[in-house]
Amino acid sequence: MALLEVRGLTTCFFLRRGIVQAVNDVSFSVNTGETLGLVGESGSGKSITSLSILRLVPAPGRILSGTVTFDGVDLLALSEKEMRKYRGCQLSMILQDPLSSLNPVFSIGDQVGEGIVIHDNLKGNQLRQRVVKLLRWVGIPAAEARVDDYPHQFSGGMRQRVVGAVCLACRPRFLIADEPTTSLDVTIQMQYLNLLKDIQKREQLAMLFVTHDFGIVAKMCDHVAVMYAGRIVERAEVRAIFDRPLHPYTKALMSSVPKVEERVERLVGIEGQPPTLLNLPPGCSFLPRCPEKTAKCSSEEFPPEIELAGNHSVRCWHYV
Amino acid sequence: MRVAQRWADAADRRAVALREIKSELRRWPWLAIVILAGFLFVAAFPGLLTPYDAHEMNLTDRLRPPLAEEAGRLYVLGTDTLGRDLLTRILYGARVSLIIVGFGLLFGGGIGLTVGIVSGYVGGKLDVVLMRLTDCFMALPTLLIALVFVVAVGPGLQTLMLAIALVVWSRFSRIIRSEVLMLKQRDFVLQAKVAGCSSLRIMLVHVLPNVLNTFIVICSLQVSQLILAEATLSFLGAGVPPPTPTWGNMVADGKDYITSAWWIAVFPGVALGLVVFSFNTLGDWLRDRLDPKLRQL
Amino acid sequence: MSEPLLTVERLKKYFSITKGIVLARTIGWVKAVDDISFAIPPGETLGLVGESGCGKTTTAFLVLQLYTPTSGVIRLDGVDINNFEGQERAVYRRSVQAVFQDPYSSLNPRMRVHDIIAEPLVVNTKMTKGDVADRVKEVISQVGLPPESPSLFPHEFSGGQRQRVALARALALAPKLIVLDEPVSGLDVSVKAQVMNLLKDLQQRLGTAFLLVAHNLADVRYMSHCVAVMYLGKIVESAAGEELFTRPLHPYTQALLSAALPSHPGVQRKEIVLSGEVPGPVNVPPGCRFHPRCFKAMERCSEEEPSLEAVHSQHRVACHLYSGAGQ
Numbered sequence: 001m002a003l004l005e006v007r008g009l010t011t012c013f014f015l016r017r018g019i020v021q022a023v024n025d026v027s028f029s030v031n032t033g034e035t036l037g038l039v040g041e042s043g044s045g046k047s048i049t050s051l052s053i054l055r056l057v058p059a060p061g062r063i064l065s066g067t068v069t070f071d072g073v074d075l076l077a078l079s080e081k082e083m084r085k086y087r088g089c090q091l092s093m094i095l096q097d098p099l100s101s102l103n104p105v106f107s108i109g110d111q112v113g114e115g116i117v118i119h120d121n122l123k124g125n126q127l128r129q130r131v132v133k134l135l136r137w138v139g140i141p142a143a144e145a146r147v148d149d150y151p152h153q154f155s156g157g158m159r160q161r162v163v164g165a166v167c168l169a170c171r172p173r174f175l176i177a178d179e180p181t182t183s184l185d186v187t188i189q190m191q192y193l194n195l196l197k198d199i200q201k202r203e204q205l206a207m208l209f210v211t212h213d214f215g216i217v218a219k220m221c222d223h224v225a226v227m228y229a230g231r232i233v234e235r236a237e238v239r240a241i242f243d244r245p246l247h248p249y250t251k252a253l254m255s256s257v258p259k260v261e262e263r264v265e266r267l268v269g270i271e272g273q274p275p276t277l278l279n280l281p282p283g284c285s286f287l288p289r290c291p292e293k294t295a296k297c298s299s300e301e302f303p304p305e306i307e308l309a310g311n312h313s314v315r316c317w318h319y320v
Numbered sequence: 321m322r323v324a325q326r327w328a329d330a331a332d333r334r335a336v337a338l339r340e341i342k343s344e345l346r347r348w349p350w351l352a353i354v355i356l357a358g359f360l361f362v363a364a365f366p367g368l369l370t371p372y373d374a375h376e377m378n379l380t381d382r383l384r385p386p387l388a389e390e391a392g393r394l395y396v397l398g399t400d401t402l403g404r405d406l407l408t409r410i411l412y413g414a415r416v417s418l419i420i421v422g423f424g425l426l427f428g429g430g431i432g433l434t435v436g437i438v439s440g441y442v443g444g445k446l447d448v449v450l451m452r453l454t455d456c457f458m459a460l461p462t463l464l465i466a467l468v469f470v471v472a473v474g475p476g477l478q479t480l481m482l483a484i485a486l487v488v489w490s491r492f493s494r495i496i497r498s499e500v501l502m503l504k505q506r507d508f509v510l511q512a513k514v515a516g517c518s519s520l521r522i523m524l525v526h527v528l529p530n531v532l533n534t535f536i537v538i539c540s541l542q543v544s545q546l547i548l549a550e551a552t553l554s555f556l557g558a559g560v561p562p563p564t565p566t567w568g569n570m571v572a573d574g575k576d577y578i579t580s581a582w583w584i585a586v587f588p589g590v591a592l593g594l595v596v597f598s599f600n601t602l603g604d605w606l607r608d609r610l611d612p613k614l615r616q617l
Numbered sequence: 618m619s620e621p622l623l624t625v626e627r628l629k630k631y632f633s634i635t636k637g638i639v640l641a642r643t644i645g646w647v648k649a650v651d652d653i654s655f656a657i658p659p660g661e662t663l664g665l666v667g668e669s670g671c672g673k674t675t676t677a678f679l680v681l682q683l684y685t686p687t688s689g690v691i692r693l694d695g696v697d698i699n700n701f702e703g704q705e706r707a708v709y710r711r712s713v714q715a716v717f718q719d720p721y722s723s724l725n726p727r728m729r730v731h732d733i734i735a736e737p738l739v740v741n742t743k744m745t746k747g748d749v750a751d752r753v754k755e756v757i758s759q760v761g762l763p764p765e766s767p768s769l770f771p772h773e774f775s776g777g778q779r780q781r782v783a784l785a786r787a788l789a790l791a792p793k794l795i796v797l798d799e800p801v802s803g804l805d806v807s808v809k810a811q812v813m814n815l816l817k818d819l820q821q822r823l824g825t826a827f828l829l830v831a832h833n834l835a836d837v838r839y840m841s842h843c844v845a846v847m848y849l850g851k852i853v854e855s856a857a858g859e860e861l862f863t864r865p866l867h868p869y870t871q872a873l874l875s876a877a878l879p880s881h882p883g884v885q886r887k888e889i890v891l892s893g894e895v896p897g898p899v900n901v902p903p904g905c906r907f908h909p910r911c912f913k914a915m916e917r918c919s920e921e922e923p924s925l926e927a928v929h930s931q932h933r934v935a936c937h938l939y940s941g942a943g944q
Contacts, residue, residue, distance in 0.1 A: 016340075016343060017340075041805040041806055041807060041808075042805050155894055156669075157894065158894075185668035185669055185832065185895075186668060186832060186833075186834070186873055186876045186877060187668065187872060187873065187876045187891055188668075188894075189876070189878075190875075190876035190888065190890075191890060194888075194890075212805065212806055213806075213878065214806075214880070215835075215877075215878025215879060215880065216878060217882075218878065218879045218880065218881055218882045218884065219878055219879055219882075221882075238882045239882055239883070242881050242882060242883075252807070253806055253807065256806050256807050256809070256810035257806060257810070257835070257880070258813070258835040258836055258838060258839035259835055259838070259880040260834045260835040260838055260862070260874065260877040260878075260880065261879070261880055261884065263838065263839075263859060264838075264839055266814070267810040267813060267814055267839065268810065269807055269810030269811045269814055270807035270810070270811075271811075273775050273777065273778075273808070274805065274807075506722045506723075507717040507718075507719055507722040507723035508722065508723050508724055508725040508733075510683065510715075510717065510723075511715065511717065511723055511783070511786070512725075512736065513683060514681050514683065514710070514714060514715045515710065515714070515736055515737035515740055515741070515786075516706070516707055516710040516737065516740050516741050517736070517740050521740070525728075526725055529725075529727040529728075530725070530726070530727055
């Protein structure tokens with residue numbers, strides 16, 4: 001049974017210049033103990049999707065429609081007060097920049113403990129012990145001694161682990177990670193991703209990994225959803241996406257990435273730029289850049305979702 | 321058919337553009353802008369709004385209240401202790417305020433801008449020395465220095481302008497310097513070095529245009545300080561000597577007559593208040609408009 | 618074997634750590650670059666890889682003459698560039714240009730694209746306005762930007778297009794070498810591919826050499842003819858072409874390659890986990906700098922620093938495992 005199920009999620013930003021449809025009729029689900037990778041370039045709407053799940057979309061954005069069902073409860077229908085009981089406690093999110101995710105004037109012990117204080121109401125020594133245990137858990141060396149240190153006294157990789165501890169303090173069941181390794185070195189990134197995988201196995205966490213990097217998808221994810229211009233254009237298990245990509249965008253994206261294991265003669269790349277989401281024209285949004293367009297594609301409607309064998313779905317006129 | 325379509329599109333685009341301009345203009349601080357425009361106009365052409373002379377004394381018409389009519393002369397805001405028309409004096413007083421502000425910003429702001437840019441960009445020992453200098457000058461209260469100056473040199477418009485400019489520059493240099501320190505880190509400065517630009521060229525072409533926004537904002541916020549400084553000094557008797565009308569002078573003259581001829585002190589005070597408020601509002605608005613965009617770019 | 622375009626010999630850059638403001642005392646040194654040597658053949662790309670603190674960016678700045686070396690020689694076409702004065706410096710500038718990482722910070726927001734690209738020409742040559750304008754148009758089309766670009770401002774372009782503007786500026790003087798400091802790190806996947814292809818095409822057409830500083834090994838493999846791996850200010854391994862990727866010798870290189878993200882979920886790789894973190898360039902470990910974290914460390918490694926020796930043909934390693942194994 002899926003722990004998190006998103007159906008028909010639509011989030012728009014209402015600007016003076018027009019409407020930005022950041023997330024347009026997005027549906028996917030994540031099972032306990034599994035990781036879904038949400039892949040897309042900038043402007044695809046993947047970050048807004050994760051913010052929408054936690055109902056943290058900044059103004060002038062608003063979630064217009066859809067349901068986000070977590071363990072049977074529709075999060076979008078809750079009041080803000082009820083939602084706060086879920087945030088941090090049942091669902092949590094790791095952001096991209098560890099430098100700005102941590103408050104420089106509070107010790108890491110205080111920040112890791114904040115969530116515990118709010119949700120579990122621990123105090124004093126009990127709180128401190130739990131915090132130290134958490135820091136050890138995420139691999140901070142000499143945790144007992146460093147619990148009162150400040151963020152600037154840690155390296156980037158360590159800081160990102162502290163952020164991990166902050167997010168996992170209340171043992172959430174669902175974790176969203178939004179490009180958490182962008183600023184990390186290669187070897188540190190590997191250690192961090194391994195740590196996340198470890199924690200997932202131990203806690204049976206459901207994870208949503210938001211990224212633009214297919215390498216991360218290959219390493220971390222069980223299922224993949226590819227986003228373009230606010231919509232999910234392809235969804236499949238990770239092997240299927242790599243071995244048999246169906247949507248032209250997915251195919252083009254995969255051949256735009258150089259490999260470290262073998263020599264690539266020529267990267268293909270995609271012409272043009274990702275579209276602005278302001279006042280998107282109707283019809284397939286990938287059409288202007290698509291290397292495989294046909295006469296069928298000039299329809300005024302966006303292609304519906306077609307489900308193929310092995311849980312592989314795609315939104316492309318070629319398969320209708 | 322195609323031509324008609326193009327026409328319709330063009331008309332459509334014009335309508336959208338018009339709408340955008342209108343909504344943009346709606347968010348401007350119109351009250352402040354109108355007041356300031358009035359201030360500038362009045363300071364430039366005071367003679368257009370009043371038939372009277374600022375120094376013309378009519379001792380028989382002393383201390384007349386606002387809207388008094390005497391022998392065919394209408395005193396809109398009343399007269400002062402020497403029978404001079406208050407409105408005329410207020411209008412001419414605006415000119416003095418404007419001169420002080422203009423000179424203070426030009427001279428003081430110019431020095432502050434240069435010191436800030438050089439200190440921030442060149443760094444090292446020069447930076448340390450210039451910043452300590454700035455600290456010294458910043459610690460000096462404008463009024464005190466002006467007073468000392470005037471006592472030493474003698475009162476006058478020039479002395480006042482010099483004194484104010486000498487202190488005001490330090491208010492600019494520190495803030496400009498921190499902007500420059502941030503700019504120095506931007507890659508385009510590095511690129512200019514790679515291209516072989518001299519330090520002077522980098523400071524003029526790359527640094528200066530990018531700190532102008534901040535400079536303008538500080539200017540608009542300093543203006544009210546400058547006007548008030550002049551007013552206070554004139555009030556204390558260390559400013560522009562009579563008979564030149566300045567708002568500060570006029571408030572000083574009127575302070576002994578608050579109960580009997582309140583208009584002598586109140587109207588210049590109102591003028592001061594309006595102009596200072598408008599500059600502050602404009603400064604705040606400019607800062608909101610110019611600075612955040614700068615960060616995004 | 619043609620003469621190398623750029624050679625770097627025993628280059629060192631130490632930054633002093635001082636205490637006190639008025640009477641500054643030197644209390645230590647940050648050895649950012651500590652005795653490195655490499656060569657770039659004309660028209661080819663040398664990839665310089667390493668993690669933060671390895672000194673690759675400092676090396677790039679040294680080549681660009683933004684820093685003065687503490688010791689060591691940099692030669693362009695055989696001539697020592699440190700002896701350049703005035704005019705000769707200008708000649709060097711025309712031969713070596715740069716493109717930096719952040720497309721949002723490398724263009725002056727207050728200048729039009731035309732002026733941005735024209736600046737190196739204005740500062741270094743006596744070309745007439747008309748000639749400058751023609752050259753600007755020429756490089757604009759070389760990098761694939763629309764012809765109306767020169768009159769626009771940077772904020773009217775996307776990240777990928779801004780990098781093209783930066784590239785156009787670097788090409789304006791027709792340099793022999795362009796230093797690329799993480800030129801595609803901040804770009805989207807599809808745009809990255811476009812820019813990397815553009816760089817390769819330009820290299821083919823114009824014969825420009827590149828010094829590519831990057832941390833993404835897949836990008837480096839795609840773009841480089843030879844690769845050098847840096848750790849804490851030293852080059853630990855360097856090899857031509859595919860050799861480094863197919864036969865990594867130094868333990869650090871092996872660890873780096875094992876940590877790189879896989880290109881397919883089915884990729885089986887033995888993961889090498891390095892203990893600890895990179896020590897800062899102030900507290901450099903004695904002997905081999907990598908030995909505290911090395912999974913193949915021997916006793917000799919903590920006492921003696923290995924030198925960069927050729928193992929065979931172009932492949933050099935600084936590691937006691939291979940000392941004396943040269944041809």
